[in-house]
Amino acid sequence: MVDVNPGSLPPAADRPPLVEAMGLGHRYTKDRWIFRGVDVAARPGRVLGVLGPNGRGKSTLLRLLAGLARPTEGTVTAHAPVAYVPQSHASPFTYSLADMVLMGRSRHLKAYATPGRRDRELAEAALDRVGIAHMAHRSYAELSGGEQQMTLIARALAAECRLMVLDEPVSALDLRNQARVLTLLQELAADGLGIVLTTHHPDHALHLADDAVLVLGPDDVRTGPAAVLLDAAALGELYGLPVTTAEVAGPRGPRTTVVPDLGPARRDLTRPAASQETTA
Ligand SMILES: Nc1ncnc2c1ncn2[C@@H]1O[C@H](COP(=O)(O)OP(=O)(O)OP(=O)(O)O)[C@@H](O)[C@H]1O
Structure with a gap:
């Protein structure tokens, strides 16, 4: 399965790209x-x-990188197999979770062929890797959002x-499932998989991302190391x-969090400030 880098070397920025885009531009109408002029690479x-x-244009960029759409200008070159995990996936059919994951094998099968032993083994390994093998028999349509997301990752x-x-x-996803999915993605990247994701949580990008793309406008798409790009000024812009950033003492060590200005906070002004801090 995913074991392209068993030695788990630190992820190097100069490893050959899995997918690279050069001079990428897209428009739906004339x-x-x-966006235009985007150069970006996804690496193992x-x-x-x-x-x-x-x-x-985040989803647009993702679909171009995944090869699901053709760019209006520029090139996308894939040097390795790419799997796309959609934003949400409502299935009208009552497939089991196991069958949904087995569908990940479909592009490896000849027309009208049924999955073979190796396909089943790979699907089972994916279920184990994601930690959902115990619910493999359940109907996909009845799973929670977090369980569906894990299923789609296993399918990929x-x-x-x-x-x-x-x-x-x-x-x-709720907070716990967010942490579960983000941790899984981090572990998969540590195994050597390349990951590209969109997020509305700059905190998550700061926590997880090695590299970042900031889509500010059609002619202003910035790419580079996340640690350099994701500062308060750029996020505010x-x-x-x-936006301010703050160092917080998390249970697993200090981390940087992003604090947007949401306007004045609603507080009970009769309470002493100290108790507000501890109960907020
Ligand atoms: N198939 C399409 N035809 C025409 N316009 C489209 C199409 N798909 C997306 N767009 C438009 O392109 C722009 C970028 O859309 P896109 O979905 O890539 O943005 P996004 O950053 O992913 O948005 P969100 O954060 O809301 O998911 C939007 O103005 C959208 O309306």
């Missing part, structure tokens, strides 16, 4: 470019986080991809509101 063992306001793994492209993988 009069409006979504690295997480590339794509950030930007609603409607700025069963496809033997080396790059996984995920559109807002945690957008519908990106989202059009003041």
Whole structure:
């Protein structure tokens, strides 16, 4: 399965790309470019986080990188198998979770062929890797959002991809499931898989991403190391509101968090300040 880098070397920025885009530009209508001139590469063992306001072109960029759409200009070159994990996936059919994952094998099968032993083994390995083998018999349609997301990730793994492209993988998930999915993606990257994801949580990008793409506007798409790009000034400019960053002492060590200016906080002003801090 996904074991392209068993030695788990630190993810190097100069490893040969799995997918690279050069001079990428896209427009749906003649009069409006979504973006132009984007150069970006997704590499093994690295997480590339794509950030930007609603409607700025993140999903478009992802679909181009995954080879699901052709760019209006520029090139996308894939050097390895890519799997796309959609934003949400409502299935009208009552497939089991196991069958959904087995569907990841479909592009490896000849027309009308049924999955063979190796296909089943790979699907089972993907279920184990994601930690959902115990619920394999359940109906996909009845799973929670978090369980569906894990299933779609397992399906991508069963496809033997080396790059996984995920559109807002945690957008519908509660905090615990967000952490579960983000940790899984981190572990997969440590195994050598390349990861590209969009997110509306700059915190998550700071936590997870090695590289970042900031889609500020059609002619202003910035790419580079996440640690360099994701500062308060750039995030404020990106989202059009003041943003500060703060170091917080998390249970597993210090981390940087992003604090947007949400306006004045609603507080009970009769309480002493100290108790507000501890109960907030
Ligand atoms: N098939 C399409 N035909 C025409 N316009 C489209 C199509 N798909 C997307 N667009 C437009 O392209 C722009 C970028 O859309 P896209 O979905 O890539 O943005 P996004 O950054 O992913 O948005 P969000 O954060 O809201 O998911 C939007 O203005 C959208 O309306």
